[in-house]
Amino acid sequence: MKYVILIHSNPQPWGHPTGDFIPELQSLPRETREKLNGAFESVLEELSANGELLGGQALADPASARLYRWEAGEPIVTDGPYSEAKEHLAGFFLIDVESQERAEEVVRSFSGPGETVELRPVATY
16 A cells, blocks of 8 residues: 655755754754654664655755646746645655555654644555
8 A cells, every 4th residue: 555644844944854943843852852863764764674665755945836727728837835834745755555554653753843744545546
């Protein structure tokens, strides 16, 4: 079963890893931050070793986005981001796991203070 893990965040300034720029995470004790980072890295290594990690990528600042819409029979281009929001899509990971339960187990290590993580199945038709 394929799932995408979407990382929603809005660090200021925009940067990666996003946790380096999020006040909620930076206000935690150093030991706690190191434990969270270690758990995340451990899950990434496990996913890679198991062949469950298909890919992933951090995304650039939403302000650099370009939006393409259809209007009056023609495509028009405007500056992004897509919406004025508190959080933006910061990156994604694509995983292929045996079950939804495994996907939910994995995604717990991807969430952190000040971020929202979305787990969504990949559509299969």
